[in-house]
Amino acid sequence: MPMTAPGKFDSNGAWDGFRGEIWQEEINVRDFIQKNYTPYDGDESFLTGPTSRTEKLWNHVQKLQKEEREKGGVLECETEVVSGLTAYGPGYISEDMKDLEQIVGLQTDKPLKRAFMPYGGIRMAVQAAETCMMM
Known part of the structure; x- marks a missing residue:
């Protein structure tokens, strides 16, 4: 981001719509999350299941994990x-x-x-x- 004055950044509107100020002046993730977090109360219906590619790879990982357990960890x-x-x-x-x-x-x-x-x-x-x- 371009500097406008010593220690100040020009956000060019990048922060528009976000609430809070502390996180804009210093690194403060906690303040940003607390001021901008919106809880989701719905269910998981918007999620999609794994692809066949993911299932094939996951099956392979599970075989390796089983082999690892059989070898003592x-x-x-x-x-x-x-x-x-x-x-x-x-x-x-x-x-x-x-x-x-x-x-x-x-x-x-x-x-x-x-x-x-x-x-x-x-x-x-x-x-x-x-x-x-x-x-």
């Missing part, structure tokens, strides 16, 4: 790559069904794979990896 554990924002390329719920996915990207390169995050210290990370490998 961890399907796979990363032991080589330290997790970070750019640690992995795009990940898919299923490589065989990646054309069904609308949103690409997982925390790691595979679904339900535990990331290696040694931010609690290297000894804790090694212990977690050893525990994971025992499963």
Whole structure:
């Protein structure tokens, strides 16, 4: 937004119709929500059901979750790559069904794979990896 004076923004009408002032002067999400929230008292009839694409992917995730439970709670554990924002390329719920996915990207390169995050210290990370490998 263009500046009109030090610390002031010209909203160009972007805030027209919204109530409250505090959130316009400072970052205050609570004030914005309290002044502009309108409760919905209707039912869920406006919602649509899942698409066949979503159902296929969800069925695959449920199979992986079952496999994870059968293995004691961890399907796979990363032991080589330290997790970070750019640690992995795009990940898919299923490589065989990646054309069904609308949103690409997982925390790691595979679904339900535990990331290696040694931010609690290297000894804790090694212990977690050893525990994971025992499963």
